[in-house]
Amino acid sequence: MxxxxxxxxxxxxxxxxxxxxxxxxxxxxxxxxxxxxxxxxxxxxxxxxxxxxxxxxxxxxxxxxxxxxxxxxxxxxxxxxxxxxxxxxxxxxxxxxxxxxxxxxxxxxxxxxxxxxxxxxxxxxxxxxxxxxxxxxxxxxxxxxxxxxxxxxxxxxxxxxxxxxxxxxxxxxxxxxxxxxxxxxxxxxxxxxxxAMPQLAARKIKELVLQGSDLPLEAALLLERNTFQLMFGTADQKEGMAAFLEKRAPSFTGR
CATH class of the missing domain: 3.90.226.10 (2-enoyl-CoA Hydratase; Chain A, domain 1)
Incomplete structure (x- = not known):
């Protein structure tokens, strides 16, 4: 092979x-x-x-x-x-x-x-x-x-x-x-x-970088802003920020 x-x-x-x-x-x-x-x-x-x-x-x-x-x-x-x-x-x-x-x-x-x-x-x-x-x-x-x-x-x-x-x-x-x-x-x-990072965040970062490079800056910034806001509906955002505040390692689930 x-x-x-x-x-x-x-x-x-x-x-x-x-x-x-x-x-x-x-x-x-x-x-x-x-x-x-x-x-x-x-x-x-x-x-x-x-x-x-x-x-x-x-x-x-x-x-x-x-x-x-x-x-x-x-x-x-x-x-x-x-x-x-x-x-x-x-x-x-x-x-x-x-x-x-x-x-x-x-x-x-x-x-x-x-x-x-x-x-x-x-x-x-x-x-x-x-x-x-x-x-x-x-x-x-x-x-x-x-x-x-x-x-x-x-x-x-x-x-x-x-x-x-x-x-x-x-x-x-x-x-x-x-x-x-x-x-x-x-x-x-x-x-x-x-x-080991939150997988939804990793995928969205890749998606935004690739899509945004072909868009006017203002359109790309709008796409980023909307996606940023949506991340606050994920379990990994709640876990990541709680872990930061509690000074412990996070346990991400990809959700």
């Missing part, structure tokens, strides 16, 4: 791409399996946070060029790649990408579907599609601009050259850089920390 799902203690799911012979290239089978897994864990109430990783050597080095080299436009339309990306885009729970090695092309786009990116010192990010005569096709021209701004994104997109983890962190593409051997452990520790 090229993609493995493991449910871990602490209400965390770990999804790993393991196709080292192809540097974890995202062929149709891998994308289909990722879609299946994210649909499954989105509906699994025992999973509060997910970690997406590759191997210790590579996250995902792009799409499978061999499968696309002779394709025609109709072939690409019939593949309906957006269908397999949708379960990641619409995943309602916090998602952390643990990136070792290359995250290029589709691999960089895959990482950008996450809410937090933990990268190893040796990680490299890039959108090299221009070098083979195409453009990014899974959000690279859109999510990258939103993450790092027009001028940094244009340099990455138009040169096709990868950037190092520290540079990616400085421009806002990466949340945190750690030694290569600590990437997955750090991502899982962070996932456990987030999984």
């Amino acid at each position: 090229d993609v493995k799902l493991e449910r871990l203690p602490g209400q965390v799911a770990c999804i790993r791409i393991d196709r080292p012979e192809a540097r974890n290239a995202l062929n149709a089978a891998v994308r289909e399996r990722l879609a299946e897994i994210f649909i499954e864990i989105a509906q699994d109430e025992t999973v509060h946070c997910a970690v997406l990783a590759g191997t210790d050597k590579v996250f995902a080095a792009g799409a499978d060029i061999k499968a696309m080299a002779t394709a025609e436009p109709v072939d690409m339309m019939l593949r309906a790649g957006e269908r397999t990306w949708a379960p990641l885009k619409d995943f309602p729970k916090p998602l952390i990408a643990a990136v070792n090695g290359y995250a290029l092309g589709g691999g960089c786009e895959l990482a950008m579907h996450a809410d937090i990116i933990i990268a190893g010192e040796g990680a490299r990010f890039g959108q090299p599609e221009i070098k083979v005569g195409i453009i990014p096709g899974a959000g690279g021209t859109q999510r990258l601009v939103r993450a790092v701004g027009k001028f940094k994104a244009m340099k990455i997109l138009l040169t096709g050259e990868p950037i190092a983890a520290r540079e990616a962190e400085a421009m806002g593409l990466v949340s945190e850089v750690v030694p290569d051997g600590e990437v997955l452990d750090r991502a899982l520790a962070l996932a456990r920390q987030i999984a």
Whole structure:
């Protein structure tokens, strides 16, 4: 199996791409399996946070060029790649990408579907599609601009050259850089920390950040204000504030 799902203690799911012979290239089978897994864990109430990783050597080095080299436009339309990306885009729970090695092309786009990116010192990010005569096709021209701004994104997109983890962190593409051997452990520790938080609040924060980024500021602030008020109808709000006042650890139920 090229993609493995493991449910871990602490209400965390770990999804790993393991196709080292192809540097974890995202062929149709891998994308289909990722879609299946994210649909499954989105509906699994025992999973509060997910970690997406590759191997210790590579996250995902792009799409499978061999499968696309002779394709025609109709072939690409019939593949309906957006269908397999949708379960990641619409995943309602916090998602952390643990990136070792290359995250290029589709691999960089895959990482950008996450809410937090933990990268190893040796990680490299890039959108090299221009070098083979195409453009990014899974959000690279859109999510990258939103993450790092027009001028940094244009340099990455138009040169096709990868950037190092520290540079990616400085421009806002990466949340945190750690030694290569600590990437997955750090991502899982962070996932456990987030999984222990009130789950309705965590999901609403993700929802607001993603929806609000495409709205005018006043509309986004109204959405935030309405959601803030609704949180006072949750059991976790009552428990969290009572625990704070009573100086004890809270016991959240996700309700």
